[in-house]
Amino acid sequence: MFNSGKVVKLYYDVASPYSWLAFEVLFRYRNVWNIDIKLKPAYLGGVIHGSGNQPPGFIPNKMQYMASDLKLLSEYFGVPIFKPPNLYGKGIQSTSHSLLPVHVCFSWTAVAEQEKKGDVLLERVSRELWKRMWCTHQDVTQPASFIEVGLKAGLSTNEAEEILTLAKSQPIKDKLKSVTKEALGPCFGLPFIVCHVNGKAEVFFGSDRFDLMAYFIGNYKDKNYNVDG
Amino acid sequence: MFNSGKVVKLYYDVASPYSWLAFEVLFRYRNVWNIDIKLKPAYLGGVIHGSGNQPPGFIPNKMQYMASDLKLLSEYFGVPIFKPPNLYGKGIQSTSHSLLPVHVCFSWTAVAEQEKKGDVLLERVSRELWKRMWCTHQDVTQPASFIEVGLKAGLSTNEAEEILTLAKSQPIKDKLKSVTKEALGPCFGLPFIVCHVNGKAEVFFGSDRFDLMAYFIGNYKDKNYNVDG
Numbered sequence: 001m002f003n004s005g006k007v008v009k010l011y012y013d014v015a016s017p018y019s020w021l022a023f024e025v026l027f028r029y030r031n032v033w034n035i036d037i038k039l040k041p042a043y044l045g046g047v048i049h050g051s052g053n054q055p056p057g058f059i060p061n062k063m064q065y066m067a068s069d070l071k072l073l074s075e076y077f078g079v080p081i082f083k084p085p086n087l088y089g090k091g092i093q094s095t096s097h098s099l100l101p102v103h104v105c106f107s108w109t110a111v112a113e114q115e116k117k118g119d120v121l122l123e124r125v126s127r128e129l130w131k132r133m134w135c136t137h138q139d140v141t142q143p144a145s146f147i148e149v150g151l152k153a154g155l156s157t158n159e160a161e162e163i164l165t166l167a168k169s170q171p172i173k174d175k176l177k178s179v180t181k182e183a184l185g186p187c188f189g190l191p192f193i194v195c196h197v198n199g200k201a202e203v204f205f206g207s208d209r210f211d212l213m214a215y216f217i218g219n220y221k222d223k224n225y226n227v228d229g
Numbered sequence: 230m231f232n233s234g235k236v237v238k239l240y241y242d243v244a245s246p247y248s249w250l251a252f253e254v255l256f257r258y259r260n261v262w263n264i265d266i267k268l269k270p271a272y273l274g275g276v277i278h279g280s281g282n283q284p285p286g287f288i289p290n291k292m293q294y295m296a297s298d299l300k301l302l303s304e305y306f307g308v309p310i311f312k313p314p315n316l317y318g319k320g321i322q323s324t325s326h327s328l329l330p331v332h333v334c335f336s337w338t339a340v341a342e343q344e345k346k347g348d349v350l351l352e353r354v355s356r357e358l359w360k361r362m363w364c365t366h367q368d369v370t371q372p373a374s375f376i377e378v379g380l381k382a383g384l385s386t387n388e389a390e391e392i393l394t395l396a397k398s399q400p401i402k403d404k405l406k407s408v409t410k411e412a413l414g415p416c417f418g419l420p421f422i423v424c425h426v427n428g429k430a431e432v433f434f435g436s437d438r439f440d441l442m443a444y445f446i447g448n449y450k451d452k453n454y455n456v457d458g
Contacts, residue, residue: 051288051290051291052287052288052289053283053288053290053291054282054283058281059280059281059282059417060280060281061280061282061413061415061416061417062280062282062417064415065415065416065417065432065434068431068432069433069434069438072431072441072444072445073441075444076440076441076444184290186290186293186294187290187294188288188290188291188294202297202301203294203297204298205294205298206437208435208437208438209298209437211305211440212301212302212305215301215304215305216301
């Protein structure tokens with residue numbers, strides 16, 4: 001496979017609907033921008049608390065804004081995000097409605113670890129998880145839910161069960177911790193995107209900097225053209 | 230003047246560099262989108278504290294990100310924003326480096342109040358204040374600084390002094406309080422933009438939703454065309 005030298009790392013958690021937007025839009029631009037996408041599943045709770053940030057649920061106005069913002073973004077980008085019915089319930093002051101238990105995150109870290117080449121399986125599993133959480137509002141925390149997701153992503157039941165077993169192992173726990181720590185270097189929430197182009201790295205928070213990313217990636221390409229020409 | 234029926238209200242404070250971006254980009258789109266822009270100077274400190282939000286200075290990662298984000302945004306949008314030399318000094322945990330004393334905000338509220346038709350003077354004064362704060366890093370808190378700003382914006386010294394006197398009056402203090410309270414209805418930071426199109430309102434936080442605004446404004450225009458045609 002041709003290596004373009006342009007690597008875009010996406011740190012995400014399926015608990016974050018803005019991560020879903022970033023994920024879908026980056027995959028749409030992959031061929032246009034000629035980038036290699038590296039998926040980096042991390043733990044949103046760890047990133048938020050580790051950076052000293054507040055979860056959005058702490059600020060009622062921010063929660064209300066997110067509802068209208070996501071509705072319009074969902075229409076605009078064509079990603080079917082719908083607010084779960086209990087998102088603005090009694091738990092508005094807590095984080096429990098929007099953060100997943102950490103053991104759930106181990107399962108997609110195990111997918112990442114199991115996959116030897118590229119991120120095709122992780123891409124499919126992540127998309128199915130987002131669909132369940134933010135579109136059809138089905139459970140994603142139980143083993144049976146993960147088996148269903150695995151089947152939709154092209155795994156056999158046996159393979160999905162193997163991943164669930166792997167997800168309980170210490171190396172997987174360490175791996176999630178290490179990716180979350182890696183994200184915590186520069187970031188304070190998810191999604192967080194790091195673009196590496198010709199030895200230079202630029203970081204982008206959220207799902208609203210695609211024009212800037214194109215500018216950053218394109219700018220470096222243009223500079224190269226100038227050098228070569 | 231033709232009234233397009235599309236009104237875009239910009240709530241801002243010159244202490245906020247993202248407000249400057251929103252301000253410049255909205256004025257660039259004014260004729261393209263056929264919108265009336267209403268400038269709403271508010272007090273960032275009041276909005277942040279009133280909504281329970283944290284100033285960015287509380288999260289070191291967010292401050293560091295803002296520096297690289299603003300650098301790239303400044304290049305991309307062609308708005309000459311440069312980090313003041315003392316922005317990441319000892320005050321990183323306090324808000325004092327990025328929030329202006331409230332008395333400074335009274336001066337541009339007085340400009341808004343003094344101006345009878347449109348916001349031309351307020352537009353010029355605001356731009357000059359942003360230039361001083363975020364480009365040339367000159368003082369904006371002293372009366373003499375406001376006089377300089379006023380002269381650049383087309384006022385005489387007498388007119389600028391009259392505005393400074395007006396800025397100390399109770400009605401102006403009440404006006405700033407009332408606009409900040411109005412902003413606090415939906416918002417948690419500045420800039421905050423409210424687009425009113427055909428009786429429907431949509432809110433946008435920050436300076437990264439121009440594509441969504443175009444979609445919102447354009448969508449309603451198209452619907453009208455369908456109705457009329």
